[in-house]
Amino acid sequence: MMMMVTTVVCCVSGVAPSSWKKRTPPPAAVAFRRRMIISCVTATCSSSRREKVATPAEVLRSLEGWAESNILPLLKPVDRSWQPHDLLPDSASPGFREAVDELRARAREIPDDYYVCLVGNMVTEEALPTYHAALNSFVGYDCPSSATAWARWSRGWTAEENRHGDLLNRYLYLSGRVDVRRVEQTIHHLINAGMRLASDKCPYRGFIYTAFQERATFISHGNTARRAKELGDTNLARICGAIAADEKRHEAAYTRVVDKLFELTPDAAVRALEYMMRERILMPAYYMFDGQDHNLFRHYAAVAQRLGVYTTADYADLVNFFVDRWAVAELSVGLTAEGRRAQDYVCRLPERVRKMDQLDAQRRPQPRRVPFAWVFDRQVELLL
Secondary structure (H helix, E strand, C coil): CCCCCCCCCCCCCCCCCCCCCCCCCCCHHHHHHHHHHHCCCCHHHCCCCCCCCCCHHHHHHCCHHHHHHHCHHHCCCHHHCCCHHHHCCCCCCCCHHHHHHHHHHHHCCCCHHHHHHHHHHHHHHHCHHHHHHHHHHHHCCCCCCCCCHHHHHHHHHHHHHHHHHHHHHHHHHHHCCCCHHHHHHHHHHHHHHCCCCCCCCCHHHHHHHHHHHHHHHHHHHHHHHHHHHHCCCHHHHHHHHHHHHHHHHHHHHHHHHHHHHHHHCHHHHHHHHHHHHHHCCCCCCCCCCCCCCCCHHHHHHHHHHHHCCCCHHHHHHHHHHHHHHCCHHHCCCCCCHHHHHHHHHHHHHHHHHHHHHHHHHHCCCCEEEEEEHHHCCEEEEEEC
16 A cells, blocks of 8 residues: 545535436345445445444455455456566576666666655655554454455465565665665555554445555556656566555455445445545544654655656546545435435535646646755755
């Protein structure tokens, strides 16, 4: 998992796209299942719901069979998965030193601002213990050996994500371009600090958050891959591209979960989406700290914005993608008055965010140079 670098507050007005098609009514079996599950939708998704409801874990357990068939297949078997060793010089090879020298020679041609983005991506990936704990709170499992579909997904997702930080960490160590100890301190600080997640253990909010984050991660790693290729380092492009491909699969999984929640319990799902949009998707690495810069995340985000690694426009596209994907404008059956208000708010989000992006582009921020401990306190240009 990575981050959505821009911190956008969606609070101005707009209209929903008019081109969305009407949703086909669900078949009788699905409609019956919807009536059954809606009666036990978790109360933690809305404090205004007073009826007796199931816990978040019970809601997810009702979808165990579905997850077995639709989510677990998105994990790749270990023997068919890439490992960091596959993309880095082989330490057991007689040519290891020459391969490292070649890697370092290519790394010398890449500017510091790129490495600021790459380190930020890696630091975020390395806070995996926090994300694993958060995911377990969504699915409601804490037994490390559970054989349920959700527990197996949590462990499998974590195992795949674990390679991302390992790969980037080893590459950066070999490159000689970063102050490894200061980077390690940043990772230590971030895991110590944890993250703020406004889900209250509600699986609806939690899976909406992870769907957004995984798509943002795919975009960010994909852009660092593209930029590395432009700078002439095809091996670094392969490294970033391999991570981006994983994130795309993970995005598909979490998006499917939310698809299902919208299909079965549209009112709870749209209210959860509205809640997360009003609360903002606060980035998992927001509390990163290197021991000296208390505005480190803001500075890192500004560099990523300037280089096009992750921008306000990317966030606008992301909001539009999910509002469209989850067919929010087409919801009709099963919505309460509160749900309809949430639907109206969410459908206006894409244009609001677009307007905010346009205003941001017109703001003409001033260039500044800020020292980054990650690159031995050398100054990097950013726009604030």
